[in-house]
Amino acid sequence: MKIEEKCKSRFQALLQDNKDISVSQKDSLWEEIRSHYSEPHRTYHSLNHLYQMLGEFDSVSKELQDPEIALFALFYHDLIYDVTSKTNEEESAKIAKDRLSELGISQERIEICIEHILATKSHRLGDKCHPDTSFFLDIDISILGSEESKYYKYAKNIRKEYSIFSSEDYQKGRIQVLNHFIENIRLFHTDFFFDEYEMRSRHNVKLEIHSLQKGELI
Known part of the structure; x- marks a missing residue:
């Protein structure tokens, strides 16, 4: 079964x-979900x-606690994805x-679903977040813990999505995003994902x- 068919079946x-x-x-x-996630500028999202x-x-x-709502959030969290916008989430x-x-x-x-989606903007948890939001954020960034070859492909695809930006601007912005992750004590909020992916992600x-600092991957 193809990826599109599997996603459709789950939705x-x-x-x-x-x-x-x-x-x-x-x-x-x-079809609304499929068409958005199939937009030509999306090489990763x-x-x-x-x-x-x-x-x-x-x-x-x-x-x-509510896996159904987490699944709805999964399908809708990147429905709108414009690299020039600050309001995608x-x-x-x-x-x-x-x-x-x-x-x-x-x-x-519905408010729980919205919380999950909006949390992906900063990937930080609020003081009174829903317990499932921790898992949702970890699921979203689990790609960081891939084997090196898969991670390299992910990084290249992110660069393609930002191809309208110069190498210098992308390098600066991407390093800022990556530093935002590793400056935290933990990349992953839940013990399950921490144990599985923390070391490899870092x-x-x-x-x-x-x-990026050497001018590669760009």
Whole structure:
């Protein structure tokens, strides 16, 4: 089964208990997600990203208080992705709120979904965050703990998404983002992901910073 088909299957499984939604409505909701994540400028934040996150989600789903809402957040968190915008997360959260409201999901649960999505802006937790947000953020950055060859491909794909920026501007901005991660005591909030990926993630991130400083990976 192809990645697109697997993502579609997982998304539509979220809707199967809602008897008030027609097949055409289910298809329309998926098509909105598919079309956004298939935009030509997305070389990393694509359906591949969702698929990779789904694999990590399955590893910890039993630890979540509301895995269904976490899955909705997963599918909508990068729905809007414009490298020149500073409001991608807010716009994605707004669409998620509208769609989940249309599905009849309670306002309380919708707010949890919004919290998950907005937290990806800084990847830092608030004082009173939902317990599942910690897992959601870790799932989102789990790619950092990949083997070096996969991480290198990830880094190259991020650069392609920012191809409108000069090498100098990208180098400066990317190093700032990477330093934002490693300046924290822990990259990963949960013990599961910390044990699984912390050391390798720090190794990968430091390698990328070093490469950027030498003028490589750009």
